[in-house]
Amino acid sequence: MQTSSISKPKTGLQLPVMEQFYTIQGEGSFTGCAAYFIRLAGCDVGCVWCDVKESWNAEGYPVLETTDLAEVAKESGTEIVVVTGGEPAMYDLNSLTSDLQNKGLRTHIETSGTHPIRGNWHWVCFSPKKFKKPLPEAYEKADELKVVIFNKHDFKWAETHAELVRKDCLLYLQPEWSKAEEMMPLITAYVKENPRWKISLQTHKYLGIP
Ligand SMILES: C[S@@+](CC[C@H](N)C(=O)[O-])C[C@H]1O[C@@H](n2cnc3c(N)ncnc32)[C@H](O)[C@@H]1O
Numbered sequence: 001m002q003t004s005s006i007s008k009p010k011t012g013l014q015l016p017v018m019e020q021f022y023t024i025q026g027e028g029s030f031t032g033c034a035a036y037f038i039r040l041a042g043c044d045v046g047c048v049w050c051d052v053k054e055s056w057n058a059e060g061y062p063v064l065e066t067t068d069l070a071e072v073a074k075e076s077g078t079e080i081v082v083v084t085g086g087e088p089a090m091y092d093l094n095s096l097t098s099d100l101q102n103k104g105l106r107t108h109i110e111t112s113g114t115h116p117i118r119g120n121w122h123w124v125c126f127s128p129k130k131f132k133k134p135l136p137e138a139y140e141k142a143d144e145l146k147v148v149i150f151n152k153h154d155f156k157w158a159e160t161h162a163e164l165v166r167k168d169c170l171l172y173l174q175p176e177w178s179k180a181e182e183m184m185p186l187i188t189a190y191v192k193e194n195p196r197w198k199i200s201l202q203t204h205k206y207l208g209i210p
């Protein structure tokens with residue numbers, strides 16, 4: 001018998017989860033929106049300034065069923081689920097996104113674009129890194145490009161990625177947290193001269209929320 005639910009793939013039924021929490025999206029174009037975060041464990045990119053280095057090694061974190069993850073997310077009352085990490089695209093996320101979407105939830109991903117992006121996504125936030133080259137498909141799939149600004153050379157580097165994304169992709173410059181005070185004057189000046197870019201702050205850190 002045919003059912004209306006999205007058919008489920010065989011892999012990715014279980015995923016290593018570092019943490020999950022209901023909070024306010026602090027970054028990018030959904031800043032200020034309530035969102036349930038699922039932070040998958042495991043990352044092979046190795047950014048020197050990564051603010052969740054505890055996520056890099058997946059060992060020791062619980063491996064959870066995607067059906068259970070979707071149920072808990074739904075119970076939170078959220079409309080949006082942000083899947084982050086670690087690097088979430090290391091995993092086949094088809095099962096997770098179909099389970100979430102079957103519950104009527106929006107699926108958003110935060111990714112470095114270094115692995116094929118599997119799953120069905122309402123919103124892809126692509127944040128390229130110097131430490132591992134992104135795949136070409138990340139530029140095609142990105143709804144927002146969020147470049148972390150660590151030093152003055154990163155503006156030029158940001159433009160090389162902006163040239164490769166879709167025309168309707170939103171562009172954000174986000175100060176690296178430890179350099180924010182030093183870099184913000186340069187970032188504001190840059191956005192005033194290049195208004196296609198917007199500023200993304202890690203507002204949750206200023207608010208002291210997860
Ligand atoms: C921790 S990463 C996880 C998702 C994925 N691995 C990625 O890098 O896009 C989530 C977001 O935080 C950003 N980020 C990580 N460390 C940061 C820092 N120290 N300052 C500002 N943004 C940071 C990343 O660029 C990414 O957009």
Ligand SMILES: Nc1nc2[nH]cc(C(=O)O)c2c(=O)[nH]1
Nearest residue numbers: 024025026027084110204210
């Ligand atoms: N509030 C909040 N917003 C976020 N946006 C992206 C985050 C991430 O770590 O992927 C994040 C996070 O960790 N917390």
Ligand code: SF4
Nearest residue numbers: 043045046047050086
């Ligand atoms: S890709 Fe993301 S999770 Fe991995 S090291 Fe870089 S910022 Fe951290």
Ligand SMILES: [Mg+2]
Nearest residue numbers: 051052084210
């Ligand atoms: Mg974060």
